[in-house]
Amino acid sequence: MSSSLKNNRKVTLLILGLLSAIGPFSIDLYLPAFDVIAEDFNTSVDKVQLTLTSYFIGIAFGQMVYGPLLDKYGRKKPLLVGLAIYFVASLMCIFTRDINHLIFLRFLQALGSCGGMVGARAMVTDYYSSREAAKVFSLLMLVIGVSPILAPSIGAFMLTHFDWHYIFLFLAVLSLLIFIATAFLLPESYAGNKDFSLAPKSIINNFWQVISNKVFISYCLIGSIASAGTYAYLAGSSFVMQQYFGLSKEQYGLAFAFVASAMVIATQLNRYFLKKHSSEQISQLANTWQAFIGVLMIVALLTNTLTFPVTLILIFFFLFGHGFIFPNTSAVALTPFKSLAGSASALLGCIQMAIGALASAVVSLLHNETPWPMLGVMCAGAILSLILHLIVKKNVKTSVE
Incomplete structure (x- = not known):
């Protein structure tokens, strides 16, 4: 680890957390405004949900672009370009008067935010072994986890006192502050490789090298499906x-x-459990827990016992499981790569967001005025992830540092 990172560890981790969190924050902040936006644009809530789907698609696509750029030009330059794109897109969201335009601008906004997500993961991989990386990912998840705690409340406060346009003004200002912090306070962790080719054939070969690695693709899919x-x-x-x-x-x-x-509670407990257990062991146990909660959700629906308190408690425990799955599967998936950390991080994020976009689209398409679409997809993802994890345990060997 470089001396600059040691001397500024807390500041560095905070900035990496903010870079990782700006994407989720952009999702959570405007969730309370779905019905208001639908009314303003004279459309339906399920149409507004597509602004969320387009955001996931943008993050999935954009990370594939940033990965090679991070490996060639270093970490900071692509991060700053992405933040600039995000800032402009956020401002444009304020002035749009058409729901289709908003769907596209959310896609553009996502292209800007995903640079931070890819770059932060790659920078963690630059400095830490797999077990240490899992602990650092847990620290980053603390910052990321604060986002969904604060964001909806902030969004609801804005809607009470202003209108939904101020949500995107807030995001524009936030991205500007992160841009300044990244430019002046974040140490560069990898200067880049000038010999790294951006030719399509070379990029495809690098991605193939990553995706054909059994450890990567196995734990990437486990985490993404969960x-x-x-x-x-x-x-x-x-x-x-x-x-x-x-x-x-x-x-x-x-x-x-x-x-x-x-998720905040789980990710911090994860740091303690990593002292005694491997990332593979922790994530498998969390997978089992999440699938169990998913089944309980469906049982509650079928037996007409799904009251609001029951729903709240079950979703709490569902996300508690996810707080253990994400940092551990990410750390294991990225372990085999150092020189291709940017490309590996991009592919990991792309697959995760692509599956996320599919899940949100299915919820929107199956919308039937009941909780069935949301809870059904939640349960299905948890069960499929557990099944895959059990298969991987028998057939894929990992070497955790």
Whole structure:
């Protein structure tokens, strides 16, 4: 580890956390505004949900672009370009008057934010072994986890006192502050490789080298499929909590914050468990827990016992499991790569977000005025992830440092 990172470890981790969190924050902040935006644009809530789907697609696509750039030009330059794109897109969201334009601008906004997500993961990989990286990912998740706790409440407050356009003004200002912090306070962790080719054939070969690695693709898919439940929750929670259960925007913000705190608690407990157990062991146990909670959700639906308190508690425990899955599967997946850390991080994020986009789209398409679409996708993702994890355990060997 370089002396500059040691001397500024807390500042560096905070900036990396903010870079990682700006994407999730951009999702969570405007969730309470779905019905308001639908009314303003004279459209339906399921149409507004597509602004979330387009955001996931933008992050999935954009990370594939940033990966090679991070490996060739170093970490900071692509990060700054992405933040600039995000800033401009956020400002444009304020002035749009068409829902289709907003769907596209959210895609553009995502292209800007995903640079931070890829870059932060790559910078962690630059400095740490797999076990240490899992601990650092847990620290980053602390910052990321604060996002869904604060964001809906902030969004609800803005909607109470202003209108939804101020949400995007807030995001523009936030991105500007992160841009300044990244430019002046974040130490460069990798200067880049001038010989790294950006020719399409070379980029494809590098991605193939990553995706054909059994450890990478196995744990990438385990984590990504498990994450599908989280994205289904993000897509459906506004309707389920506000319209189905009748919560006000302020109550929704508080409920969302309570549920999100589960991931913060889990990621910090994860640092303790890593002292005695491997990332593979922890993530498999968390997979089993999440699948069990997913089944309980479906049972509650079938038996008509899905009251609001039951829903809140079950989702809390569901996300508690995810707080252990994400940092551990990410760390194991990225372990085999150092020189291709940017490309590996990009591919990891792309696959995760692509599956997330699919999950949110399915929730939108199956929308039927009930919690079934959201909870059904959450349960399916958890069970599929567990099945894959059990298969991988028998057939794929990992070498954790």
